[in-house]
Amino acid sequence: MAAMKQADLAGYLNFPNQDIALRCTDVNVDYATERAIFDCNCVFPKNKITALIGPSGSGKSTLLRCLNRMNDGRAQVSGTIDYEGTNLNDQQINVYQLRQKIGMLFQQPNPFARSIYFNLAFGIREHQAISKSELEQRMREVLEMVDLWSEISGDLQRHANHLSGGQQQRLCLARTLMLQPDILLLDEPASALDPIATAKIEANLLALKKDITIIIVTHNLEQAARISDYTAFFYQGYLVEYDRTKHLFLKPHQKLTADYLAGNFG
Numbered sequence: 001m002a003a004m005k006q007a008d009l010a011g012y013l014n015f016p017n018q019d020i021a022l023r024c025t026d027v028n029v030d031y032a033t034e035r036a037i038f039d040c041n042c043v044f045p046k047n048k049i050t051a052l053i054g055p056s057g058s059g060k061s062t063l064l065r066c067l068n069r070m071n072d073g074r075a076q077v078s079g080t081i082d083y084e085g086t087n088l089n090d091q092q093i094n095v096y097q098l099r100q101k102i103g104m105l106f107q108q109p110n111p112f113a114r115s116i117y118f119n120l121a122f123g124i125r126e127h128q129a130i131s132k133s134e135l136e137q138r139m140r141e142v143l144e145m146v147d148l149w150s151e152i153s154g155d156l157q158r159h160a161n162h163l164s165g166g167q168q169q170r171l172c173l174a175r176t177l178m179l180q181p182d183i184l185l186l187d188e189p190a191s192a193l194d195p196i197a198t199a200k201i202e203a204n205l206l207a208l209k210k211d212i213t214i215i216i217v218t219h220n221l222e223q224a225a226r227i228s229d230y231t232a233f234f235y236q237g238y239l240v241e242y243d244r245t246k247h248l249f250l251k252p253h254q255k256l257t258a259d260y261l262a263g264n265f266g
Ligand SMILES: Nc1ncnc2c1ncn2[C@@H]1O[C@H](COP(=O)(O)OP(=O)(O)OP(=O)(O)O)[C@@H](O)[C@H]1O
Pocket: 031, 032, 033, 035, 036, 054, 055, 056, 057, 058, 059, 060, 061, 062, 063, 074
């Protein structure tokens, strides 16, 4: 299989830099025993939601993890990942600072086993000097963004483990937002949640994209169709097709994409 033809991608790769949050050029990722991403060229437009879809093992999470250096120590990444004129694959990059700007949310909610207050305060206090009143103002703002403020009646001392799974995931989202990221990477953030909790996370993401670029790995094709602006379809480590979501879902160019969307394999 060959990587998606440059001609098919040309329109997107030519997006002007000011509209692009991240641009991958010739990215390859090697684990000790296998290559997981082959010659990936793609862009992630600013203030849009891009979904990464594809069958299990197609490389979606591997590529996502390249975008904030989560593959360090586990895989060899080559190629360029341009973020604001810097190659974030450059070993000189301060990864700690990078992850403030490019935050990540995982499949399982993973709050610290402490209060909501601690969860929200911890990261930002590590990164910057902030007064108590500013801190608490920002806590309220992010909890409102994820619709948790009213649900917890403003009780920041409540233990995070006493929240429902969906509330814990929204708390983790709020924790990431405390650092005011430019980009959010989400690896199946709703797959452990029920439909109501999933709908709340999706509504949060749609509201957040006015300020933040969002890249989401999802197995849920309906979710990708509902919330994303662009979709990238991966198969066996290759980017097979990338397009506006409605085009890719309604009129895929590649037979492989059409077969996957039709449920012929997965
Ligand atoms: N830490 C690792 N060490 C070695 N190989 C790995 C590692 N993580 C992933 N792989 C391999 O890389 C390939 C891509 O895996 P990846 O998890 O990126 O796929 P995926 O599309 O996200 O799959 P899923 O949808 O099941 O999460 C697979 O063949 C997988 O076995």
